[in-house]
Amino acid sequence: MTVSTPAAANSGADPxxxxxxxxxxxxGVGYIASRRIATALYMAVNLQKPILVEGSAGVGKxxxxxxxxxxxxxxxxxxxxxxxxxxxxxxxxxxxxxxxLYTQILKDRMGEALADAPTMDAAMDRLHGMGDLFFSEPxxxxxxxxxxxxxxxxxxxxxxxxxxxxxxxxxxxxxVLSAYQVSVxxxxxxxxxxxxxVFLTSNSVRDLGDALKRRCLHLHIPLPEAALEEKxxxxxxxxxxxxxxxxxxxxxxxxxxLDLRKAPSISETVDWAxxxxxxxxxSLDPEVVRDTLNVILKFEQDIAAIEPQVVELIRR
Amino acid sequence: MAEGAGRFRHALARPPGKLVMQHTLEQFFRALRxxxxxxxxxxxIDATRAVAVTGFTDRALFKDALCATLAKSAEEVERxxxxxxxxxxxxxxxxxxxxxPLNEAxxxxxxxxxLAQALLExxxxxxxxxxxxxxxxxxxxxxRLTTQRSRLxxxxxxxxxxxxxxxxxxxxxRLPDGQGEALADRLEAGRARLFxxxxxxxxxxxxxxxxxxxxxxxxxxxxxxxxxxxGGVAPADYALMxxxxxxxxxxxxxxxxxxxxxxxxxxxxxxKTLRRSNxxxxxxxxIAWKVKKVEKPAIVVICDVSKSVAxxxxxxxxxxxxxxEVVERLDxxxxxxxxxxxxxxxxxxxxxxAILEVLQExxxxxxxxxxxxxxxxxNHFDRLDRRTTxxxxxxxxxxxxxxxxxxxxxxxxxxxxxxxLNPEPESYWGQGDSVMDRYARFCHVAQQCSSLAQxxxxxxxxxxxxxPH
Numbered sequence: 001m002t003v004s005t006p007a008a009a010n011s012g013a014d015p016x017x018x019x020x021x022x023x024x025x026x027x028g029v030g031y032i033a034s035r036r037i038a039t040a041l042y043m044a045v046n047l048q049k050p051i052l053v054e055g056s057a058g059v060g061k062x063x064x065x066x067x068x069x070x071x072x073x074x075x076x077x078x079x080x081x082x083x084x085x086x087x088x089x090x091x092x093x094x095x096x097x098x099x100x101l102y103t104q105i106l107k108d109r110m111g112e113a114l115a116d117a118p119t120m121d122a123a124m125d126r127l128h129g130m131g132d133l134f135f136s137e138p139x140x141x142x143x144x145x146x147x148x149x150x151x152x153x154x155x156x157x158x159x160x161x162x163x164x165x166x167x168x169x170x171x172x173x174x175x176v177l178s179a180y181q182v183s184v185x186x187x188x189x190x191x192x193x194x195x196x197x198v199f200l201t202s203n204s205v206r207d208l209g210d211a212l213k214r215r216c217l218h219l220h221i222p223l224p225e226a227a228l229e230e231k232x233x234x235x236x237x238x239x240x241x242x243x244x245x246x247x248x249x250x251x252x253x254x255x256x257x258l259d260l261r262k263a264p265s266i267s268e269t270v271d272w273a274x275x276x277x278x279x280x281x282x283s284l285d286p287e288v289v290r291d292t293l294n295v296i297l298k299f300e301q302d303i304a305a306i307e308p309q310v311v312e313l314i315r316r
Numbered sequence: 317m318a319e320g321a322g323r324f325r326h327a328l329a330r331p332p333g334k335l336v337m338q339h340t341l342e343q344f345f346r347a348l349r350x351x352x353x354x355x356x357x358x359x360x361i362d363a364t365r366a367v368a369v370t371g372f373t374d375r376a377l378f379k380d381a382l383c384a385t386l387a388k389s390a391e392e393v394e395r396x397x398x399x400x401x402x403x404x405x406x407x408x409x410x411x412x413x414x415x416x417p418l419n420e421a422x423x424x425x426x427x428x429x430x431l432a433q434a435l436l437e438x439x440x441x442x443x444x445x446x447x448x449x450x451x452x453x454x455x456x457x458x459x460r461l462t463t464q465r466s467r468l469x470x471x472x473x474x475x476x477x478x479x480x481x482x483x484x485x486x487x488x489x490r491l492p493d494g495q496g497e498a499l500a501d502r503l504e505a506g507r508a509r510l511f512x513x514x515x516x517x518x519x520x521x522x523x524x525x526x527x528x529x530x531x532x533x534x535x536x537x538x539x540x541x542x543x544x545x546x547g548g549v550a551p552a553d554y555a556l557m558x559x560x561x562x563x564x565x566x567x568x569x570x571x572x573x574x575x576x577x578x579x580x581x582x583x584x585x586x587x588k589t590l591r592r593s594n595x596x597x598x599x600x601x602x603i604a605w606k607v608k609k610v611e612k613p614a615i616v617v618i619c620d621v622s623k624s625v626a627x628x629x630x631x632x633x634x635x636x637x638x639x640x641e642v643v644e645r646l647d648x649x650x651x652x653x654x655x656x657x658x659x660x661x662x663x664x665x666x667x668x669x670a671i672l673e674v675l676q677e678x679x680x681x682x683x684x685x686x687x688x689x690x691x692x693x694x695n696h697f698d699r700l701d702r703r704t705t706x707x708x709x710x711x712x713x714x715x716x717x718x719x720x721x722x723x724x725x726x727x728x729x730x731x732x733x734x735x736x737l738n739p740e741p742e743s744y745w746g747q748g749d750s751v752m753d754r755y756a757r758f759c760h761v762a763q764q765c766s767s768l769a770q771x772x773x774x775x776x777x778x779x780x781x782x783x784p785h
Contacts (some may be wrong), residue, residue: 039380
C-alpha cells in the first residue's frame with residue numbers, strides 16, 4: 001500500500017514506519033501515547049481515514065492532534081464546533097463587503113460598458129460575463145475546512161468537539177471527510193492535492209450519527225493507568241522529582257476511584273504537577289495539597305468533600 | 317467416509333492462506349454483530365485493509381487495528397475486546413499423553429486414516445486444523461439454538477472422519493490373539509478426547525453466535541410482557557428490563573432531538589433582512605431566517621405505588637428519567653394513601669432503589685385517589701401550566717373513597733394534556749371499586765398500558781404532540 005503522506009520529510013526517521021516508531025515520534029514532541037492510541041493513528045495514516053477521538057475532558061484528545069502536527073512539522077488547522085456552526089463559517093464565504101465596494105466603484109465603468117449595447121438582451125449578455133468577476137477566488141474567504149484542503153504540503157485538521165455541532169453540519173462534513181473535496185457552486189469542485197490528516201474530537205455530549213462514525217476510525221482514550229500517567233507527568237513537567245511524581249499520581253488515581261462530580265483528568269494532573277513544582281514542593285504534604293486542591297478539583301462540592309480526608313488519602 | 321478422509325488431507329496440506337484469513341475475518345465480523353457491535357460492509361472492508369497493513373503475526377497490533385476500524389464507541393470497544401478474546405483464543409486441543417511409537421502392524425492398520433494417525437501421534441495442530449475445516453463443512457457457525465448443539469457435534473465429528481476410526485477399532489478388535497487390542501484401546505481413548513473437544517468447540521461457537529439471538533428473543537418477550545400484579549417481572553429479568561427501558565427511551569430521545577432541530581429552519585424573516593440591509597446601502601446581503609421556537613415538554617407524573625402498579629411505576633420513571641434530553645422539566649409524585657413529591661428521592665438514588673425508599677416513606681397505606689389529588693392540588697398546583705403534560709399512572713381503584721372529580725377537572729383545565737395509563741384492560745374500568753370510567757372523562761387520553769411496548773408508543777405520542785412536523 002502506498003501512503004502519500006509527506007511524513008516528516010525534515011526529520012530523519014519516518015514516524016509512520018511502524019507503531020513503535022510512531023510512539024517514539026510522539027514521545028519526541030512530548031506526547032506519551034499508549035499502544036492503542038499509536039495503532040489508531042498508524043491505521044489512520046495508512047488507510048487515509050479521519051480519526052474520531054472520544055474520551056472525557058482533559059485526557060489529551062486535542063493534544064494528540066497538536067502533537068501529531070508538531071511531529072510531522074505540518075501546520076495545524078483547528079475548527080472549533082458549536083451549535084449553529086454552518087457552511088459559511090466552516091467552509092467558505094464570499095466577501096460581501098468587498099464585492100459591494102467593487103460594484104460601487106466600478107458603477108461608472110459598467111455604465112460605460114453597457115452604454116453601447118444596442119438592445120436590452122445584449123446588455124444582459126455583457127452583464128453575465130461580468131458577474132463572474134465578483135464570484136472568483138479574490139472574493140472568496142476560505143474558512144478552516146477549505147484552508148485545510150488548500151494546503152498543498154498537507155496539514156493536520158482538527159475538528160474539535162464535533163458533538164457540539166448540529167446534525168446538519170455533521171452530514172455536511174461527510175463529503176469533506178470521505179472524498180477530501182468540497183463543491184462550491186460558483187467555482188466547482190475543489191479537491192485536496194494532499195489529503196489532510198483529520199482528527200475529530202468528541203466529549204459524547206450527544207451521540208454522533210452512524211454515517212459519520214462509519215467514515216472514521218474510532219479511538220477512545222481512557223484515563224491512564226498510574227505507570228503511563230507518571231510518564232506523562234515526567235515528560236510534561238521537566239525538572240519534577242520522581243518521588244513527587246509517584247506520590248501525586250497515586251493521589252490523583254485515588255481521587256478517581258472516589259465518587260466525585262468531575263474526576264481529575266490528565267490535564268489537571270499535569271497542571272497540578274506544575275503548580276507543585278512552582279511551589280518548590282518535593283513531596284505531598286497535607287498543607288500544600290489543601291492549598292492547591294482547586295487545581296485538580298473544579299467543583300466546590302468536590303473540594304468540600306475531599307478537604308477533610310486529605311491526610312488519609314495521602315497516606316493510602 | 318472417503319470424502320471425510322479427503323477433506324482431512326486437504327486441510328492438512330493447505331497452509332492458512334489469504335482466503336482462509338478472509339473467511340476467518342468474515343466469521344469474526346459475524347461474531348461481532350452477534351455481540352451487538354455494528355459492522356457495516358464499508359467497515360468490514362476497512363478492517364480487511366487494516367489487516368493487510370498490519371498482518372496478523374503481532375497479535376496486539378492486529379487486535380488494536382481491528383478495534384480502531386470496527387468498534388465505534390466506548391461500549392463497543394468493551395464488547396469488541398470480549399468478542400476478540402473469545403473468537404481468537406481457541407483452546408489448544410489437548411495433546412494426548414506421550415505414546416509408544418506404532419509398531420509396523422499397527423501403522424499398517426491406520427495407514428488409511430490421517431485422523432487416526434493424528435490422534436495416535438498426538439498431533440494437536442493437525443487435529444485443530446482438521447476440526448476447523450470440518451466445522452466449516454458442517455456449518456457449525458450457523459448455530460442458532462441451544463438444541464442444535466448435540467446434532468452439530470455429531471456432524472462435526474463425522475466430517476472429521478469419525479467413521480474411519482470406528483471401522484479401524486472394530487477391525488482391530490476382531491484380530492486374533494488380541495493383537496489389535498492395544499491399538500483399539502488407544503484409539504478409543506483418543507476418540508473420547510475428541511468427543512469432548514468437539515463438544516466444547518460447538519459450545520464456544522454457540523456462545524459466539526447464538527447467545528445474542530437468544531437475548532434478542534428474551535427482550536422481545538419482555539417488551540410485551542404484562543406488568544400488572546399477577547404478571548410481575550421475574551427478578552432474573554429485572555436488569556435486562558431496565559436496560560430495555562433505557563434503550564427505548566434513548567431511541568425516542570434521538571428521534572425527537574433530531575426533529576426539534578429540523579423544526580428550527582423557518583421561512584425568510586423579511587423585517588430582519590431589511591433592517592440588516594441598511595448596513596449595505598439597502599442591498600439585502602445578509603439574510604435572516606425566521607426561527608421557530610420549539611418548546612420542550614414539561615411533564616408531571618403522578619404514580620400510584622401501591623402493590624398492584626409498583627413494578628410498572630418503576631419502569632415508567634426509569635423511562636421518563638432517561639428522556640431528560642428531550643424533556644424540559646420532570647416532576648414526579650407518588651402516592652398510595654397520601655401524595656409526596658419524589659423527584660428529590662429519584663435524583664439522589666438510582667431509579668431502581670428509589671421506589672423502595674418511596675414505599676418506605678409513604679408505607680403501604682390503602683390507596684386513596686381523592687386524598688392524593690387533594691394533596692397535589694394543595695401543594696403542587698403551581699407545577700401545572702399550559703405547557704405541562706400530566707401523566708397519571710394507576711388502576712383507578714379508590715377503595716370506595718370520594719374520587720374528587722372536581723380536582724381532576726381542575727388539573728385537566730390547567731394543563732396541556734392529561735394522560736392516564738391504566739394497567740387494567742378497559743373492560744374492567746368502572747367495575748367494583750374502580751372509578752376509572754369517571755376519571756377518564758377528564759383525561760385527554762386514557763389508555764390501557766400494561767407493557768413496555770405500549771409505554772413506548774404512548775410516550776412517543778406525547779412527544780410528537782409537542783414537536784412540529
